[in-house]
Amino acid sequence: MRLRGATLSAIGVRVALSPARVRQILVAAGGPSRDELAAIRRKQQERDDAALADEIRLLAHTHPAASVAGLANKAGVPRSQVIAVLGRQEALRRKSAVPAIASTALYTRPIREVATRFAMDELSARTYDRLRAARHPSSSRIRQVVGTWVAACQEAGVVPVGQGNGPGSAWSTSEVERWVDDYLTSESPTFSYRDFDVWLRAQDGAPSAQTVRNRTGMNWTQILAAGNRRTSREEPA
Numbered sequence: 001m002r003l004r005g006a007t008l009s010a011i012g013v014r015v016a017l018s019p020a021r022v023r024q025i026l027v028a029a030g031g032p033s034r035d036e037l038a039a040i041r042r043k044q045q046e047r048d049d050a051a052l053a054d055e056i057r058l059l060a061h062t063h064p065a066a067s068v069a070g071l072a073n074k075a076g077v078p079r080s081q082v083i084a085v086l087g088r089q090e091a092l093r094r095k096s097a098v099p100a101i102a103s104t105a106l107y108t109r110p111i112r113e114v115a116t117r118f119a120m121d122e123l124s125a126r127t128y129d130r131l132r133a134a135r136h137p138s139s140s141r142i143r144q145v146v147g148t149w150v151a152a153c154q155e156a157g158v159v160p161v162g163q164g165n166g167p168g169s170a171w172s173t174s175e176v177e178r179w180v181d182d183y184l185t186s187e188s189p190t191f192s193y194r195d196f197d198v199w200l201r202a203q204d205g206a207p208s209a210q211t212v213r214n215r216t217g218m219n220w221t222q223i224l225a226a227g228n229r230r231t232s233r234e235e236p237a
Contacts, residue, residue: 001014001191002026002031002032002037003032003040004188004190005037005040005044005190005192006191006192007019008022010190010191010192010224013191013221013224013225013228014191014228044190044192047198048194048195051197051198051201052077052081052194055075056071056075056077056081056082056085057085057086059071059075060086060090061135062106062107062137062141063106064106065094066094067094068082068083068086068091068094071086071094104145104146104155105155106137107137107142107145107146107152108142108146108152108155108156109156110128110132110133110136110137110142111123111128111142111152111153111158112156112157112158113133114128114131114132114136115156115158117131118131120158121158122158122160122161123153123159123161124149124160124161125139125143125149126139126205127161129205129206129207130204130205138208140207140208140210140211141208171207171211172215173216175207175215176207176211176212176216177216177226177227177230179200179203179207179212180196180212180223180224180227181230181231182203183196183200183227184224184227184228184231185231186199191224193209193220196209196212197209200212
């Protein structure tokens with residue numbers, strides 16, 4: 001875990017030891033040196049930066065009329081970071097944003113594309129997330145923009161299945177907990193929130209990391225600790 005870039009605290013949560021005790025064990029076992037850890041963290045930061053840049057580009061693609069400030073707010077980053085990813089010319093083009101209603105078609109059109117591709121007259125948010133292409137926004141993002149899944153489907157000319165009354169409403173607490181458990185038992189988790197977010201984006205039909213936080217009502221440290229308790233109970237003695 002240390003070689004994958006996990007912090008002493010994250011390792012401590014995973015194995016139920018204090019960070020100080022984890023450090024002692026690592027020293028005794030000849031764990032990675034400070035230089036090795038620095039190199040690992042640089043690579044992890046590069047991966048995180050690349051993932052964040054991809055997220056900003058996706059937001060820019062799905063919000064063509066949004067201002068730099070609006071994109072920065074959606075991505076949770078400073079405006080300077082959005083400008084660095086998009087370039088100054090694109091940032092200047094976005095200086096004056098048009099009303100957001102002009103871009104709702106970008107969120108409802110994928111619903112029609114999925115329904116047409118799979119010859120479906122009715123579509124639920126969960127089925128859409130399972131069948132959508134990687135370039136398509138998630139059902140949670142669609143609800144955030146349009147309001148409800150029902151309204152989004154009606155605008156797309158597709159019969160909605162399920163109520164879809166608000167962001168993340170298609171997911172139960174037990175369902176998002178299952179995704180947390182799957183991540184913790186995946187091949188090489190680093191146990192960071194950013195890594196969890198990137199991992200979810202690569203899974204077909206997965207909720208967003210923010211949806212997991214919303215449905216559980218916990219921060220990442222609490223989600224991680226609860227998931228570790230569940231997965232440890234499931235491991236054979």
